[in-house]
Amino acid sequence: MSLNxxxxxxxxxxxxxxxxxxxxxxxxxxxxIAILFFxxxxxxxxxxxxxxxxxDFWVDxxxxxxxVTLTPMLLIVIPAALSYPFMEKFGLPIAGxxxxxxxxxxxxxxxxxxxxxxxxxxxxxxxxxIVIPGLLLMDLVYLLSxxxxxxxxxxxxxxxxxxxxANWPILAPYHVPVIHMDQVVNVADLIxxxxxxxxxxxxxxxxxxxTLRTFGGESTIISTFFSAFVCMxxxxxxxxxxxxxxxxxxxxxxLKKHVGYDEHDVLEEK
Amino acid sequence: MAVTQDDIVKKGDIKPWKFKLxxxxxxxxxxxxxxxxxxxxxxxxxxxYGLDATDPLFxxxxxxxxxVQITVLPIIFIVSVSYMWLTRDKHLNNITPREDLNRMxxxxxxxxxxxxxxxxxxxxxxxQDATWHQTVVRDTSFTPSHxxxxxxxxxxxxxxxxxxxxxxxxxxxxxxxxxxxxxIVTVCGPFMLLxxxxxxxxxxxxxxxxxxxxxxxxxxxxxxxxxxxALAGLxxxxxxxxxxxxxxxxxxxxxxxx
Numbered sequence: 001m002s003l004n005x006x007x008x009x010x011x012x013x014x015x016x017x018x019x020x021x022x023x024x025x026x027x028x029x030x031x032x033i034a035i036l037f038f039x040x041x042x043x044x045x046x047x048x049x050x051x052x053x054x055x056d057f058w059v060d061x062x063x064x065x066x067x068v069t070l071t072p073m074l075l076i077v078i079p080a081a082l083s084y085p086f087m088e089k090f091g092l093p094i095a096g097x098x099x100x101x102x103x104x105x106x107x108x109x110x111x112x113x114x115x116x117x118x119x120x121x122x123x124x125x126x127x128x129x130i131v132i133p134g135l136l137l138m139d140l141v142y143l144l145s146x147x148x149x150x151x152x153x154x155x156x157x158x159x160x161x162x163x164x165x166a167n168w169p170i171l172a173p174y175h176v177p178v179i180h181m182d183q184v185v186n187v188a189d190l191i192x193x194x195x196x197x198x199x200x201x202x203x204x205x206x207x208x209x210x211t212l213r214t215f216g217g218e219s220t221i222i223s224t225f226f227s228a229f230v231c232m233x234x235x236x237x238x239x240x241x242x243x244x245x246x247x248x249x250x251x252x253x254x255l256k257k258h259v260g261y262d263e264h265d266v267l268e269e270k
Numbered sequence: 271m272a273v274t275q276d277d278i279v280k281k282g283d284i285k286p287w288k289f290k291l292x293x294x295x296x297x298x299x300x301x302x303x304x305x306x307x308x309x310x311x312x313x314x315x316x317x318x319y320g321l322d323a324t325d326p327l328f329x330x331x332x333x334x335x336x337x338v339q340i341t342v343l344p345i346i347f348i349v350s351v352s353y354m355w356l357t358r359d360k361h362l363n364n365i366t367p368r369e370d371l372n373r374m375x376x377x378x379x380x381x382x383x384x385x386x387x388x389x390x391x392x393x394x395x396x397x398q399d400a401t402w403h404q405t406v407v408r409d410t411s412f413t414p415s416h417x418x419x420x421x422x423x424x425x426x427x428x429x430x431x432x433x434x435x436x437x438x439x440x441x442x443x444x445x446x447x448x449x450x451x452x453x454i455v456t457v458c459g460p461f462m463l464l465x466x467x468x469x470x471x472x473x474x475x476x477x478x479x480x481x482x483x484x485x486x487x488x489x490x491x492x493x494x495x496x497x498x499x500a501l502a503g504l505x506x507x508x509x510x511x512x513x514x515x516x517x518x519x520x521x522x523x524x525x526x527x528x
Binding site for chain 1: 286287289309312313316358359360361362363364371375378379381382384385386388389391392393394396397398400401402403404405407439440445446447448449450451452455481482483484488489491492495496498499500501502503505506507512513514516517520521522523524525526
């Protein structure tokens with residue numbers, strides 16, 4: 001790839017240590033990081049809370065089927081879309097990890113200041129899912145392969161495959177069986193009965209389906225495989241959407257004459 | 271003796287470069303104070319006066335606040351956007367590259383304030399609504415969480431977004447000549463969250479949906495939340511423009527030329 005005169009001049013200016021151009025470029029880096037940090041927290045968090053939020057909010061909703069299946073599927077959407085601009089435009093295979101980190105910060109602030117301090121749920125009940133390992137693996141595959149389809153298959157799949165194992169160490173104690181009113185339930189259920197929420201009846205209707213009430217482990221594995229397959233497909237779809245959103249372009253401004261431009265100026269720019 | 275870049279800057283021929291970050295810090299501090307005060311008010315008044323919308327105390331402590339917000343914030347919107355338009359630069363075709371760069375970098379830095387405001391609406395106050403409704407059943411569209419989320423934090427980021435949009439098309443040549451579609455998506459997508467509130471509240475009233483947060487009725491918010499992905503496209507457009515603009519302002523050694 002060859003540089004034109006302007007680009008070569010700029011490159012020379014930016015690489016001159018201590019120059020104004022270098023200072024501006026470095027300053028811009030920090031500004032862009034700050035913008036992306038807050039924007040990604042907001043976008044990913046609102047996306048997650050309204051698509052799989054209930055499974056993430058409460059420890060008794062972290063079931064073997066819906067939580068394991070749906071969370072990775074919805075989790076991969078925005079990281080996949082941002083993988084295109086980050087990797088293809090800036091050469092940074094960090095979209096997944098950055099998204100995971102931003103989500104983690106946003107969610108922990110929310111759980112502490114809102115769920116714990118405002119509505120008094122214990123933190124042991126409202127801890128968020130651990131999402132970084134799968135997204136980190138996704139970035140790693142993208143870095144090593146630099147190939148969309150390899151990343152979709154191995155990276156997208158790893159978002160789902162890493163999800164249940166990453167959360168298992170913290171979740172396992174809540175899945176210990178206990179007897180409550182002559183019924184076998186688990187510790188998470190017992191906490192859920194103690195802190196009843198308006199969604200409790202709906203949750204109980206959901207978990208009575210299929211094998212969700214059993215203590216068998218196979219549901220988790222089946223759900224993970226299904227989720228991984230969907231994640232592979234979603235990675236490609238959302239990577240393409242990210243590409244489309246990155247190249248949206250510009251349209252003529254009908255108000256430009258009010259700021260001193262005429263048709264000639266715009267034609268000149270072309 | 272040869273005249274150096276420092277001599278020129280010292281003489282005042284070329285103004286030295288300085289990031290104008292004071293408005294960014296002031297903006298973020300102001301937002302932080304507003305949001306922290308709102309959160310404190312919720313802690314103080316929600317459980318004592320915010321449980322029943324038919325209670326006269328609810329009118330006293332919450333509905334008054336609601337009316338203040340939906341009166342003051344639209345006025346701020348109209349005044350600030352009008353100000354942006356009326357004080358526009360009418361001779362953008364004569365702007366110097368240095369001034370263009372100054373304004374562009376100032377504008378990019380103000381995007382931090384926009385993103386910070388979007389954080390409160392899209393993250394902290396949005397998820398807070400879930401915990402309130404899971405604890406206290408909604409009785410009307412006006413609850414201690416809604417009054418700050420829908421009629422406080424959302425209008426605030428919309429005001430900031432539209433001001434940035436009008437600043438861009440009235441003071442920045444790149445956006446004034448042609449309007450950036452990613453910019454429109456970045457500003458108007460999150461704006462559409464507000465009309466979605468109308469549909470959402472209608473749906474809750476009509477279908478009495480209160481069971482869980484991930485109901486399809488809420489997915490409109492998700493759809494418009496995705497629009498922030500276009501921010502990446504906007505940043506790439508800006509970077510490409512800066513690659514064209516900066517060589518007009520800097521010498522090969524990175525020194526200011528104007």
